[in-house]
Amino acid sequence: MTGCKPIPPDAFTSRFIGVIDLQDGLAVHGVGGDRDHYLPVGTFNAPGRAAHRIDGHVQRLIDGYHSVGIDSLYVADLNGIRFGDWQRQQIRSIVERCSDRGTLFLDLGFRTTMPPQRWSWIESLVNDHANVVVILATECATDVSLLSDLLTHLPCDQIAVSLDYKDGRWVSEETTDDDWFDACRNSGISTVIGLDLASVGSTSIQRTLELCKRVRLQLPHTRYITGGGVRGAADARRLFDAGADQLLVASLYAR
Template identity: 30%
Template sequence: MQLIPVLDVRDGIVVRGVAGERSRYQPVTSRLTTSARPLEVARSLRDTFDTRALYVADLDGLEHSQPDRDLHRTLSADGFELLLDSGVRGPDDAVVALESGAKNIVIPLETWTSADALGSLVARAGADRLVFSLDLKAGRPLSGAGDWDGMTAEAIARDVVAAGLRSLIVLDLAGVGVDGGVPTLPLCRAIRSKFPDVQVITGGGVRGRGDLQALAAAGIDGVLVASALHNGRVTPEDVAAVQAQSSAE
């Protein structure tokens, strides 16, 4: 199971996500660095956890359709393998995001409304660099008024897989930053059971090694972590132990 550190970025500052209440996000405080600047925070995570993987939630893009392309390019040029969530809303947005140097881009349920457009994007750009984010809040899909409005999370996952995508993020914003455990684990197990060939990534609420072990045992491919890295509840030793467990299994 891969550790994927998370940067939530707004107005050029890394902020700490809490329960998806974005208006209340404040600059991150960390044991790893005194800075809240994205490049410095990203480097501190790379140096501590020996990973180039980085999930970037560009809140300016998600909330206001004003993604920070310069930041994306800066992080990519510094060697980070970005999983970039910049709030793409259609195929043209997605293609521009792909040109920023990100290794993979996220198609978020909260901003993407058309099932047909998803299929068109896969045909246009291929599935290899696309990851669909099944965004939830307190267990309910954040589907807005789009084609998936009123559908269950599992039904949306079925449509996404049918469109040709092979990577899914399952993330409940209500669990982010509250140290309550990962609420999406049952849903991840259900998706893994129905679609065994699909890569499943989750996160939100990781408290420590025990949560990582539970995710690894469930066959999760990647875990998104932010607060637990900065406050020391997840250490490099924890990550190494869980990765060794995954390899042994």
């Protein structure tokens, strides 16, 4: 955003979550939710430091986030989200690499009830790593009942629900946001994520700010994570003041 001051080191990093969009084994740079045109992350740019080459290398991007004090990460498996095929080897490598760090949020693209072998894999991952939180993203889930299904397999405090919009409109055709607000309240989910996909990689937090206010009105006491368009300290402050507990950041550092 024009006029925003660069974020000084350590000013908000304890409340930032570094985003890794994982596609075909590469860390890619998301813009506007148009996943057909995502390109590998080129560089990591921290205030007061020389740009560090990433070239799509996942571990380099993780190291970049850690170097500025961002310990929590959000990993979106775009292969799983788009086509249903999880990048299991890469995901496990990331989980093990970050096992002694902050929270690791995983969006694998849950859609419908899964076969037993898939449940076994994700249960093993969660049971072995207490810092892993599995995301149920509403853009993929075909029914609210999938949340109940997850809760029979995974601890409630290791599940988060992502409420997904684009240009202010609810993304799912099978469910409504009111359905999910009710499900979150009734199930006792402690963490929700609000995303307007059109704000991903943008230079404005306006949609993100509007969504923050909307979600906070419905779920005032739930831990709320959001992101999209954050370009400086002023943007971060406005979102925290509107009720965000943590912010997802990507383009602020990785381009």
